[in-house]
Amino acid sequence: MPKLRLKPENASPPEALAPSESQLAIQAQFIELFVSAAGVLGVPRSIGEIYGVIFAAPQPLTFQEIVERLNLSKGSVSQGLRALRSLGAVRTAYVPGDRRDYFEPETELRNLVAGLLRDRINPHLEQASDRLGKVRQQVSAGQGLSSTEAEVLRSRVNKLESWRKKSALLLPLVAKVLG
Amino acid sequence: MPKLRLKPENASPPEALAPSESQLAIQAQFIELFVSAAGVLGVPRSIGEIYGVIFAAPQPLTFQEIVERLNLSKGSVSQGLRALRSLGAVRTAYVPGDRRDYFEPETELRNLVAGLLRDRINPHLEQASDRLGKVRQQVSAGQGLSSTEAEVLRSRVNKLESWRKKSALLLPLVAKVLG
DNA sequence: TAAGCTGTTTAGAAAAAAATGAACAAGCTT
DNA sequence: AAGCTTGTTCATTTTTTTCTAAACAGCTTA
Numbered sequence: 159m160p161k162l163r164l165k166p167e168n169a170s171p172p173e174a175l176a177p178s179e180s181q182l183a184i185q186a187q188f189i190e191l192f193v194s195a196a197g198v199l200g201v202p203r204s205i206g207e208i209y210g211v212i213f214a215a216p217q218p219l220t221f222q223e224i225v226e227r228l229n230l231s232k233g234s235v236s237q238g239l240r241a242l243r244s245l246g247a248v249r250t251a252y253v254p255g256d257r258r259d260y261f262e263p264e265t266e267l268r269n270l271v272a273g274l275l276r277d278r279i280n281p282h283l284e285q286a287s288d289r290l291g292k293v294r295q296q297v298s299a300g301q302g303l304s305s306t307e308a309e310v311l312r313s314r315v316n317k318l319e320s321w322r323k324k325s326a327l328l329l330p331l332v333a334k335v336l337g
Numbered sequence: 338m339p340k341l342r343l344k345p346e347n348a349s350p351p352e353a354l355a356p357s358e359s360q361l362a363i364q365a366q367f368i369e370l371f372v373s374a375a376g377v378l379g380v381p382r383s384i385g386e387i388y389g390v391i392f393a394a395p396q397p398l399t400f401q402e403i404v405e406r407l408n409l410s411k412g413s414v415s416q417g418l419r420a421l422r423s424l425g426a427v428r429t430a431y432v433p434g435d436r437r438d439y440f441e442p443e444t445e446l447r448n449l450v451a452g453l454l455r456d457r458i459n460p461h462l463e464q465a466s467d468r469l470g471k472v473r474q475q476v477s478a479g480q481g482l483s484s485t486e487a488e489v490l491r492s493r494v495n496k497l498e499s500w501r502k503k504s505a506l507l508l509p510l511v512a513k514v515l516g
Numbered sequence: 517t518a519a520g521c522t523g524t525t526t527a528g529a530a531a532a533a534a535a536t537g538a539a540c541a542a543g544c545t546t
Numbered sequence: 547a548a549g550c551t552t553g554t555t556c557a558t559t560t561t562t563t564t565c566t567a568a569a570c571a572g573c574t575t576a
Contacts, residue, residue, distance in 0.1 A: 178481030184490065187472040191465060191497070198461045200379030202534060213493060216486035221553065231536045236554055257544070258552065265493070267500045282377045286370060293366040302357030307395035311363065314392060317444045318370070324446055328514050335507050381564060400523065410566045415524055436573075437522065 177227075185227070188214035199274070201241070204230055208238040209247055209263065218251040218260035245273035268336040275329060283325065290318055356406075364406070367393035378453070380420070383409055387417040388426055388442065397430040397439035424452035447515040454508060462504065469497055 177185065189210035196206025207228050212219055219227075225235050239261065242248040247270055251260040264270060297311045356364065368389035375385025386407050391398055398406075404414050418440065421427040426449055430439040443449060476490045 180480045184475045191468045216489040234535050265496045289370045296363045300359045302359055310395040321446045324515055336503055413565055
């Protein structure tokens, strides 16, 4: 008989028992929810699954538990957890006398949104600011444009500038409402 | 000598002349900007290009002009324009005596954001509401949970509910600030 | 009604993104 | 130090998304 890949059940570390059937059903619902959210946010499905399974767990989960419950490869889980930590969406919890990492969810919307803004939105906004300056220059210097054309282009650049300002106004407001 | 694929230059329809060099440079800058924005929003690059080229043009563009300026296939442009129209990001402009469609950009941030919310966010929020009800039910009915575990899960569900409420609060506010 | 435009649809190719799995590092334990 | 355990890295494979090209539909004019 080949190796059966049994879990070592005797040396009892402090991890959760195998989830009951109803726990599994609940977990599945949570995961669905976050997978759908991942779709909206444009992040990989697996990241939604990982956050979901952590969010659905009453206690912090180990890396190994995440891998087993989701049937994902270690590689995917490792990468997914890295992304989630960088967003501040999961934290590691310390468990005395256990070398393994335990993961628990950040549940404050304010902090989750802040992470998204920091990691995904802000860098692009800054880059956009640079580009916008460049466009403005070129439009000013523009040769070979009829004056009405030049006028339209200037107004387009001004529109963009006003978008930028409104965004800059909006983001702090978002933070405030969520806090 | 094989066919040279000349544009018929004699029958002069009301479309713009070939853009000058500086117009091309300006156009390129605008396009870069919107391609980058497409990245943030998670829409295909080609859609960013199409919106960009329309935004950069002092006059409305024809389908054919978009195809030529971007070196995209007719298929991509057709699909991209459909998506942009569905978002309300481009409109068709009527030109008397011309059978072709002319495209011009929606430039009000308020309307652009409204389109995104309508097409991309709202459907997911509604779906999330449904799922959330389901989870709540299952957590209430949940067997095989210790009472502390059940307590944590209930609080997680409540968190989700509060996220939903805050989002519902936030979206109108966004509309207001942008208007 | 044939022939020419204008644009749409869609099967399949090409490109991009995501997931896997095997090698590897780092830390314990014996 | 040899052998676990825990997790990371990264080259490769798989899956998904995006783009293309060719057929086609609907008008308009000859």
